[in-house]
Amino acid sequence: MKARGLILAGLLLTLAACASPPSLRNQPDATPPVLGAFRGDPPVASPEGWARRAPLLREALLDAVYGHPPDLGAATVEAREPLTLPGTEGMVMEQWTVRLGDGSNRRRFHMLVGAPKGAAHAPLIVMELFCSTRSAIEGRPPSVFEETAALPAPCRSHNLDPVLTVILGRRISGPDFDPLAQRGYGVALFYPGEVVPDDPVLAPPALAALQPGVPADKRAGAIAVWADLFSKAYDVLSVDPRFDATKVVAWGHSRHGKASLLAGALDPRFAAVIAHQSGRGGASLSRGVAGETIAQITGSYGFWFTPGFARGVPADIDQHQLIALNAPRPVLLGTGNSDAWSDPAGAFKAAKGADPVYRLLGAPGFGAADLHDFRPADGVVWWSRPLGHGVTTADWTAFLTFLDGKVK
DSSP, X not given: OHHHHHHHHHHHHHXXXXXXXXXXXXXXXXXXXXXXXXXXXXXXXXXXXXXXXXXXXXXXXXXXXXXXXXXXOOEEEEEEEEEOOTTOTTEEEEEEEEEESSGGGOEEEEEEEEEEXXXXXXXXXXXXXXXXXXXXXXXXXXXXXXXXXXXXXXXXXXXXXXXXXXXXXXXXXXXXXHHHHHTTOEEEEEOGGGTSOSSTTTHHHHHHHHSTTSOGGGOOOHHHHHHHHHHHHHXXXXXXXXXXXXEEEEEEETHHHHHHHHHHHHOTTOSEEEEESOOBTTTBOTTOSSSSOHHHHHHHHGGGSOGXXXXXXXXXXXXXXXXXXXXXXXXXXXXXXXXXXXXXXXXXXXXXXXXXXXXXXXXXXXXXXXXXOOOTTSSEEXXXXXXXXXXXXXXXXXXXXXXXXXXX
């Protein structure tokens, strides 16, 4: 019943978003200017100045929004199991068991890893999923690991999969594997809730266990841990000769779009980032005037953030700085015309606010003229399509168009 209630709430939210399309008219610009003076640090006018500024912004964003990721320990691949799965005929598929740390502090998560047949040095898309890796495969085959208790309520029963698809799009559970193989891309998928569950009851004790001795009001939230898991996945995947370690992409949708943006900001090894409909606490400005507020997101999902985020952010911190910390590496920000809850206009203004850093570093900046202007050659790329929150085949067409020009 709880899962059905969440599905109904999602449907109502989608309908509500359709009634209020996003508009740039009343949205504030990103402040403060990303290259202006910051907490005693003088204005930035050169790449060397940005190298000085970037660590200060990382620390400030972690302090105010996400918390500092705990030390998860070294990542080690414990097992690699070959799998034959429907819909993946163009790929060699494996299930990896990844251990983090040792002794009593060790954690594990599982990845589905697909390499195009005959691949060597292929670009690789690393994806965090809303549901389990099992849900990414048609029929949820039992050969793919799934820890049902750690999943969000709507994901715990395969009976709800068709409903999720109707509400959130055909590709909400995972990509279409064979088109990725045909384009020459590898893919690695995992559900980060194996380490910190995406659940308001289960997450707080998991976060406390990962941060012994850290006061509750200073703890990192789930997004900080999920961002670090992108890096742990990179650690083990980058040594596989089937993949090119210089062409690894962090991909996330919604809450995991927040994590992918943060992963790119913290880890320069990622060649590009796709943050689709990442909303408040992601690409959208904290001081945006549309969609979900900080009070609403922390009221429902406070465990995603450090506790202080619920009280708002300092006047000199906002999400355009997070986007800028990915420069000069390309970022795609995706949205839907009807996804007003995630504040597309606020994300657009944040992308515009990050533009000066890209241009300072000699990269293409953000050139979109409006909310419908797709320019895949930009450094910060804006993508929008009809409908609301979710992942569609049209989204993946845009994602691959973007990546073809960036990492191939």
